[in-house]
Amino acid sequence: MRIPNFVPLVESERRGRERAGFVIEVFAWAYAAVVAVRILYWGIFLPRVEDFAYDEPPQQWAVDLLAWAGFGRYAEFSWAGLGWCFLAGALVGVAMGFTGKGVGPWIASLSKLQVNNPEDSIRISKHWAWARFEGVGLLVLTVVTGWVLTKIDLASMFAAQGLQGAGRMLLQISCGIPFVGAEMDGVGSLFSGIRWVLNVGVAGYNAVGGVLAWSPLEPFAQNCVPTDAEYYGMALTKLAESIYLAFMATFFAVPIAFVAAFFAARNLTRHSRTMRGVYVLARVYINVTRSIEPIIWAILFAVWIGIGPFAGSIALMIHSIASLVKQYSEAIESVDDGPIEALQATGANRIATAWFAVVPQVVLPYLAFTIYRWDINVRMATIIGLVGGGGIGGLLIQEQGLANWSKVGTIAFLIFVVVWSMDFLSARVREAIQ
């Protein structure tokens, strides 16, 4: 369990780090055991054995092994089984933990401190040899598990049907972007250019496919009917709705968050038990509301006050308040304590101290956070329409449902322009006030 003395650590933290390392080690082994049994053994090894058992004639050893493992078509891996794996792994982890050489103590001992003695760095490197081995093992195990769980299937990327469909949709969507479908003198439209490139790809695929006996692709022959100007008018109206609902959400969230942030800052709420209670409540509130996605809030408010931009804007406001309180209060926590102390020493009360010593120090960070929040809200406002929160998102989901892909392209393009320019502007403003 001990981390040797030549590993540089702040001495007062050494005991705590050793304990943390032990716990990490135990959990690392428990995780490894669970994953190894559930994924490698149950998810990869036994299904392969099953293939042998269904051979004609069945291989007796495979049938026996499956019967012994209790594995069949409808077998479920039990929670008890997982528990036992976890426990077994944890036991190994405890044993490894006591050596103080595993990956847990290694992670726990990482610090910014410099090694003073050059010979120590060699000893440290030797000491963590096994930990590195364990670490690589865990990484490989995790990659394999991830591969299995995400059902990665490279072959499907080259299936003819999928390629054909994706190509057709790409053409339709790009047709919706302004000027892509417009004919230019002598050279045709940008759309026909894209179609030509795709058809070159089709020819290439068919050439390779002819050798490998793949089913051939048909060349793309569709034409572009550009979105008409009237539709742009409607889409832009909806887009403006999105931008303004994002602005309203930010505008009303700022004063509420401004006041609440003082109660959510640790350094201003230390002095009495009541204030510490308020601090905990504020923190619980922001953590709960922030961890619920705005899209969920939008669904809730769409049911409550009806589908439309008002619901979307309230959903965004709820989320913005929580996020802003978090960012504002962190800015308050990082202010220089000196002026606060100085004003307290003059006999000023807490409100005056906060107003004269804290607020001047946080205005600029507040401004930056607020602009960034508006930027985020505009981006989210386009999404929130998908679930009935008003704005351009509603139009987008509608056109997608009707498979009007060129209109989807138009809307996506408009959203792109707005999000990109908001991002550019807010980055510029934040840069300027730093």
Next chain:
Amino acid sequence: MTSVAHGNLVELHDVEKVYPNGTRALKGVSFDVKKGSFLAVIGLSGSGKSTLLRCINRLHEPSGGRILFDGTDVTRLDDAGLRRVRQQIGMVFQQFNLVKRRSVLTNVLSGRLGEWGGHTFGGLFDRWPKEWVEEAYEALRLVGIADKALVRADGLSGGQQQRVAIARTIMQKPKLLLADEPVASLDPSTSNSVMNHLKMLNEQHGVTVICNLHFLSLVREYATDVVALRGGEKVFEGKPTDITPQWFKDIYGEQAKEVEIH
């Protein structure tokens, strides 16, 4: 009110301070501060000087003992009473502790914030009274930087910032001034100017001063009384002239050598 009769502005009786991490910063310190005196507190870094000063106006809560200020037991006061006492105690800090993004004038005026306690929302939406602004300019004139009144505080040099901090305490019209190493981050010539301003307050305005200092030469030049701390205990109390080389070694340890500052 006996202490007032004795002419003591501050009396410390067995003041103790234990920090939450278990460090015993003060182990029963007792001494008296006479009205109108200039008391220097000396000792190594970590000997408890800053803690002692902050216990007097309860920026740090003392863990034991009694502190009398002008006859009132500071340690027993509630929030409102404490604010009233703090209004009479000015404080200057090693790092000046000005609000850097505000003008010098606002910083000086904030010395009066204690009197805004009764206002709605702590006076958040009120403007500074005209007389106060006049007084603030007067205070700045006293420390010689009235011309910088509208400059942002972070545009000043260290010595100027410390003078603004002194002007801020002048606004309080304090009976007592606590100075926590007021010159430790200043160069020697600026140090003397700042110390002279403290001396001026002490002699011409009758403000009692308790000042943490590092340099014995400054102690000999400015202080009327000296208290020395070592490891949270009082090891010396007397006049600056009483500090002999032997005392010096006792306070600062065998290895120490006196450094002069003029």
